[in-house]
Amino acid sequence: MNKRVTGPEIERLIQLLAKLPGLGPRSARRAALHLIKKKEQLLTPLQAAIADTLEKVGVCTTCGNIDSTDPCTICGDPRRDQSILCVVEEVGDLWALERASAYSGQYHVLGGTLSAIDGIGPDDLNLPQLIKRASEENITEVLLAMNATVDGQTTAHFITDKLDTMDVKVSRLAHGVPVGGELDYLDEGTLAAAIKARRPF
């Protein structure tokens, strides 16, 4: 029996959509059908948005953020604090911190973490550039905002060692109870960290 139900163009679109994080083969099929149904409102604008992105968007050569300008919006903003540098693993982390609106310094995107298992060493990351920035620029504090994972914390320790000889303060994000979180659902490590770092009420 002939198993081909639809054209190769649609199959190709489904295959590509299925590679997006959060979409499996089944949801990619649903997404493709939705796109084709809404050609005018969705598929054509998406094509234009992708063309724009391909043409204009790149990596900021200073910090590693993704933006349509280089230096990026953040690096090019003179109102931001030039003396503090926040180190993150990925661009998504930078965006998450910006959404929190609690930080107005500079950023540095590593592009991953050190990982012995995956064979990722210091030179595979944006690390030499970080050391250079910390030594050359007018930086007084480096805030390590790695994920609280084993690899993230290993990388943070590695950077702390590298910056040890320089005249910069090295800080890290606080551990504790997430705002809105319930104690009963939290792991022991987080609770222990929150008790250790308790503060006057």
Added chain:
Amino acid sequence: MNKRVTGPEIERLIQLLAKLPGLGPRSARRAALHLIKKKEQLLTPLQAAIADTLEKVGVCTTCGNIDSTDPCTICGDPRRDQSILCVVEEVGDLWALERASAYSGQYHVLGGTLSAIDGIGPDDLNLPQLIKRASEENITEVLLAMNATVDGQTTAHFITDKLDTMDVKVSRLAHGVPVGGELDYLDEGTLAAAIKARRPF
């Protein structure tokens, strides 16, 4: 504080991706970052696939399937049974039935169901075309493969009435226990239908 973290091109891409079923604002952001990271492997091919789809893919004027040929692959296949017509609500249902490889007749896509609440009447669907096909073509059986929902079954009853005067057999999909399903998790309606329609072992 300046809340713009990245360029308007990326924001637009995220907004459009967030309109896909299965992607919310947060997963659309992750998908956009993933796409930009994999420009060569993913974003450029996706642009080409969308261009291809926009250029070549359309609705089959016979059955309502979505394909890059008209008549579609299924309508144009002479090996398929020309005497049985399976009526489905949406193109996704047609594809699902084809994956099951148990049917090799023709299809007819209604494009939805009758719905008093949403104000969808017979003329808003691909219904007149169905009546025409059932009367003109060499059809001996119409298989109603609507969803087992209130709207789906209402539409099935409506079609049955319309086809009443014609010389075609009208059938519907069997109700029963899904293959691999556990009785304890099934609703009473399904179990009652499965008991009623029990068959010799």
